[in-house]
Amino acid sequence: MSDTIDYDIRSSRHPVRSWIVTMLLFLLLQAAAVALVGFTALFLSITPGWSAEGPLAPLTKPADARSGALLFKSDAGYAEAPRLGIDVDIVVSGPTARARVTQLFKNTSSQWMEAVYVYPLPTDSAVDTLKMIVGDRIVVGDIKPRQQAKVIYEQAKREGKTAALTEQERPNIFTNSLANIGPGETVLVQIEYQQPVAQVAGEFSLLVPLVVAPRYNPKPIVQSVDLRPGSDGWGAASNDPVPDRDRISPEVLDPAKDAPVNPTRITVRLQAGFVVGEVKSHHHQVTIDSPDAKTRVVTLAEGVVPADRDFELTWKPASEKMPSVGLFHEQVGDADYLLAFVTPPAVATTTQRPQPRDVIFVIDNSGSMGGTSIRQAKASLIYALGRLQPGDRFNVIRFDDTMTVLFPSSVPADAEHVGSATSYVSSLDARGGTEMVPAMRAALTDDGSDSDRVRQVVFLTDGAIGNEQQLFETITAMRGRSRIFMVGIGSAPNTYLMSRAAELGRGAFTHIGSVEQVEERMRDLFAKLENPVVTGLTATFSEASADLTPAVLPDVYRNEPLVLAAKIDRLAGSLQLKGRIGDQPWTITLPLSGAAEGKGLSKLWARRKIGDAEVAKTMRQMTPEEADGAILKLALEHQLVTRLTSLVAVDKTPRRPDGEPLRLAELPINLPAGWDFEKVFGERARMPAAQKERRAEADGDVQLAALKRPVVPTAPATITLPKTATDAELSMLLGLGLLLLELIWLVALRRRAAN
Amino acid sequence: MPRIIIPLAVALVGLILFSHGALIHAKAIVAQVLLDRAFSQTIATGRPVKPWSWADTVPVARIEVKRLGVSTIALAGSSGQALAFGAGHVEGTAEPGEAGVAVYSAHRDTHFRFLKDVSIGDEIDVVGRDGRTFRYRADGTSVVRFDASGIDPGTERPELVLSTCWPFDALTQGPERYVLHATLIADQ
Numbered sequence: 038m039s040d041t042i043d044y045d046i047r048s049s050r051h052p053v054r055s056w057i058v059t060m061l062l063f064l065l066l067q068a069a070a071v072a073l074v075g076f077t078a079l080f081l082s083i084t085p086g087w088s089a090e091g092p093l094a095p096l097t098k099p100a101d102a103r104s105g106a107l108l109f110k111s112d113a114g115y116a117e118a119p120r121l122g123i124d125v126d127i128v129v130s131g132p133t134a135r136a137r138v139t140q141l142f143k144n145t146s147s148q149w150m151e152a153v154y155v156y157p158l159p160t161d162s163a164v165d166t167l168k169m170i171v172g173d174r175i176v177v178g179d180i181k182p183r184q185q186a187k188v189i190y191e192q193a194k195r196e197g198k199t200a201a202l203t204e205q206e207r208p209n210i211f212t213n214s215l216a217n218i219g220p221g222e223t224v225l226v227q228i229e230y231q232q233p234v235a236q237v238a239g240e241f242s243l244l245v246p247l248v249v250a251p252r253y254n255p256k257p258i259v260q261s262v263d264l265r266p267g268s269d270g271w272g273a274a275s276n277d278p279v280p281d282r283d284r285i286s287p288e289v290l291d292p293a294k295d296a297p298v299n300p301t302r303i304t305v306r307l308q309a310g311f312v313v314g315e316v317k318s319h320h321h322q323v324t325i326d327s328p329d330a331k332t333r334v335v336t337l338a339e340g341v342v343p344a345d346r347d348f349e350l351t352w353k354p355a356s357e358k359m360p361s362v363g364l365f366h367e368q369v370g371d372a373d374y375l376l377a378f379v380t381p382p383a384v385a386t387t388t389q390r391p392q393p394r395d396v397i398f399v400i401d402n403s404g405s406m407g408g409t410s411i412r413q414a415k416a417s418l419i420y421a422l423g424r425l426q427p428g429d430r431f432n433v434i435r436f437d438d439t440m441t442v443l444f445p446s447s448v449p450a451d452a453e454h455v456g457s458a459t460s461y462v463s464s465l466d467a468r469g470g471t472e473m474v475p476a477m478r479a480a481l482t483d484d485g486s487d488s489d490r491v492r493q494v495v496f497l498t499d500g501a502i503g504n505e506q507q508l509f510e511t512i513t514a515m516r517g518r519s520r521i522f523m524v525g526i527g528s529a530p531n532t533y534l535m536s537r538a539a540e541l542g543r544g545a546f547t548h549i550g551s552v553e554q555v556e557e558r559m560r561d562l563f564a565k566l567e568n569p570v571v572t573g574l575t576a577t578f579s580e581a582s583a584d585l586t587p588a589v590l591p592d593v594y595r596n597e598p599l600v601l602a603a604k605i606d607r608l609a610g611s612l613q614l615k616g617r618i619g620d621q622p623w624t625i626t627l628p629l630s631g632a633a634e635g636k637g638l639s640k641l642w643a644r645r646k647i648g649d650a651e652v653a654k655t656m657r658q659m660t661p662e663e664a665d666g667a668i669l670k671l672a673l674e675h676q677l678v679t680r681l682t683s684l685v686a687v688d689k690t691p692r693r694p695d696g697e698p699l700r701l702a703e704l705p706i707n708l709p710a711g712w713d714f715e716k717v718f719g720e721r722a723r724m725p726a727a728q729k730e731r732r733a734e735a736d737g738d739v740q741l742a743a744l745k746r747p748v749v750p751t752a753p754a755t756i757t758l759p760k761t762a763t764d765a766e767l768s769m770l771l772g773l774g775l776l777l778l779e780l781i782w783l784v785a786l787r788r789r790a791a792n
Numbered sequence: 793m794p795r796i797i798i799p800l801a802v803a804l805v806g807l808i809l810f811s812h813g814a815l816i817h818a819k820a821i822v823a824q825v826l827l828d829r830a831f832s833q834t835i836a837t838g839r840p841v842k843p844w845s846w847a848d849t850v851p852v853a854r855i856e857v858k859r860l861g862v863s864t865i866a867l868a869g870s871s872g873q874a875l876a877f878g879a880g881h882v883e884g885t886a887e888p889g890e891a892g893v894a895v896y897s898a899h900r901d902t903h904f905r906f907l908k909d910v911s912i913g914d915e916i917d918v919v920g921r922d923g924r925t926f927r928y929r930a931d932g933t934s935v936v937r938f939d940a941s942g943i944d945p946g947t948e949r950p951e952l953v954l955s956t957c958w959p960f961d962a963l964t965q966g967p968e969r970y971v972l973h974a975t976l977i978a979d980q
């Protein structure tokens with residue numbers, strides 16, 4: 038019986054039964070294999086082969102991150118800052134520019150607001166007008182000593198009157214405070230300033246800074262003691278290198294999380310006074326109209342731009358040659374104010390080789406230089422290293438909150454040293470704080486050997502520090518025979534620091550705003566470094582008695598004009614300039630009767646006198662009291678905003694009802710273009726945070742809650758959800774499908790074989 | 793010979809595909825057993841315990857929905873590796889019970905398959921690694937894009953979000969995520 042069965046199974050006389058058995062065995066084996074493979078692989082492979090879990094997708098764009106369909110909590114608890122719009126209207130009339138900056142504060146909340154906005158202006162701007170427009174009323178501001186202006190403003194604020202206050206924090210940083218903006222209301226604040234047009238390397242240029250770059254403020258560790266003669270040995274120790282750090286540190290928005298703020302419109306009416314050639318905007322797209330040959334109207338091509346980088350406009354005369362002399366005057370009362378530009382002739386380098394030089398390059402690789410700035414700085418420095426001559430010697434210093442001096446002392450600029458310096462510079466990375474003073478100290482430390490050589494310090498930085506005064510004092514104390522050439526890097530460098538440091542260091546200031554400008558601007562800088570300087574300059578007026586600024590004329594470098602401002606009693610006779618270009622004497626005489634009419638020259642003269650007083654104070658040529666007295670007198674006479682004077686405007690009518698609270702909103706600013714938020718952010722986290730609560734001691738009826746933002750600094754603005762689908766189902770279905778297909782196939786084959 | 797080779801090759805491909813899918817599920821099921829054991833040890837010892845010696849992540853929470861009788865162990869991190877074995881606690885989000893939102897993600901076809909059955913009002917228990925249980929109540933669901941979850945990481949309230957891929961029965965992956973939101977009601 039059993040034989041028969043065995044036979045039956047194996048014989049081909051029962052094909053169907055035998056086939057079913059084969060298939061069953063096959064499937065059983067398959068299942069066993071699946072289980073075996075599956076469980077072996079479970080403990081052997083941690084990474085599932087082709088399953089769908091991949092790396093997390095990054096945030097796409099900030100707009101998307103904010104538009105989630107799921108919102109758990111209403112943000113009604115947060116006050117919304119007033120919106121700010123900026124309109125800059127500049128008229129260039131020959132040698133000067135008159136700018137009107139209108140800031141539009143729109144309170145979109147349902148509360149009464151006080152808005153505080155920190156903004157930059159050109160370093161040499163003379164701010165003289167403040168207007169506040171509330172509804173159809175225009176209130177014109179008055180210049181007052183700073184404390185007095187503050188008291189007037191605070192009182193108006195308490196009384197519910199709309200008031201505006203313009204204060205100077207640095208010569209290039211100003212603060213506008215605007216109290217009592219009603220719910221849903223728009224208030225305009227308008228300031229006006231006068232500014233000289235700069236001449237740089239054969240071009241006229243106008244710089245409009247639009248954003249205050251975040252500053253590194255060193256911790257108050259080092260005490261500086263000021264002992265003055267007559268103080269009998271008792272002096273005051275100032276603890277903090279940046280006592281006003283809270284006033285120059287507005288909140289900076291992270292471009293990855295927030296859309297840019299502070300839309301800005303810019304219009305420049307250029308009346309050059311000569312037939313205009315090329316007009317170029319270096320960092321913005323512009324539209325240029327030409328009503329006539331001597332006039333251009335420049336507007337932004339995009340209409341409005343976020344306030345996140347400097348606006349730089351340059352123009353050239355149509356004729357090949359730049360005018361080498363410009364003389365302008367303005368009569369105010371019984372005095373005449375004179376502004377003179379004289380570009381000394383470019384004397385070809387004499388037959389002997391230029392004097393050998395010691396060049397100390399200093400490069401800032403702090404976090405604020407992150408992004409495009411460090412690339413510009415490295416490219417500039419590598420270009421400079423390539424320009425060194427065989428007889429030169431050099432050294433390289435890099436600094437953040439630490440410092441490295443590359444060679445123990447200056448080394449000859451031979452191929453080997455230049456090569457190793459170049460590869461060192463190429464490897465630099467931007468991070469950390471900005472301790473600039475020790476680096477300047479190291480650069481100015483002069484061993485005194487070979488005193489016949491020219492010693493030049495080339496300092497590349499964005500100048501994003503708050504302790505400018507400490508740096509100036511270091512330069513004054515240690516400059517010796519060294520000359521300091523500042524190279525300003527990035528989209529919003531601190532031009533006040535650059536120009537003042539170059540002035541104190543008897544060098545020059547070059548601004549590099551983009552990678553494209555590196556070569557051109559560095560070539561100009563090397564023209565200054567390599568060519569003879571115009572020295573020993575004196576100015577004499579033949580008939581008029583004059584109050585001249587600068588009082589001591591600086592040395593003038595190649596392609597730079599000497600700019601003089603003077604207050605004279607009468608416009609008669611001539612002005613004679615004498616000096617030496619290299620070894621040759623040079624004289625030029627300007628007849629004053631030929632001076633053309635200029636605008637706002639008295640303000641420019643006063644502004645420069647004020648700058649002179651600040652320099653004299655730094656150099657200990659004037660006591661602080663003398664300097665302050667001189668500044669206050671000039672400022673009140675010429676109606677200028679300075680360190681000691683402010684403009685204040687108060688609307689007479691009280692508007693905020695009693696009992697209505699007033700909220701303070703410190704308006705946030707953009708991160709300068711090209712900056713790396715993370716690098717600055719990490720650095721800021723380590724700084725003592727004294728900000729934010731600065732007005733916490735509020736007076737009775739004024740609720741001054743600093744604007745609270747619903748953003749946790751460390752967490753992302755939104756949470757990216759991981760991929761949470763596997764292809765298990767898909768694989769299994771496909772696999773089963775294939776097995777089924779195969780089954781059908783086998784059946785078909787068997788059938789055919791059977792037949 | 794091709795008569796045998798072609799069906800054999802097709803069978804092999806089918807076998808590989810099927811076993812790949814089966815493997816994912818097998819890993820998910822087996823790993824949970826090991827993870828559950830490791831998590832109990834974590835609570836008992838107070839120290840993170842690796843579920844198997846070469847694991848690169850540790851269990852951090854147990855998520856339970858009593859009404860549905862489901863329980864799953866969540867791992868630290870939401871990398872693909874972690875999600876193969878259990879739910880993942882998304883990096884940078886709050887711990888259970890803390891102020892802020894705790895976000896857990898898992899695959900729609902394995903550990904968070906039950907999410908489609910959770911309805912508003914259901915209680916979700918989350919046991920943290922210290923053994924404390926936090927009870928949340930589901931109060932909202934939504935479908936969002938992965939990069940626009942709308943989850944506010946700055947919230948001050950203790951909240952819970954469980955997320956998985958959407959739609960549940962799709963065969964391929966997509967950008968949409970199903971988000972179940974819950975708020976803390978009690979902690980024991």
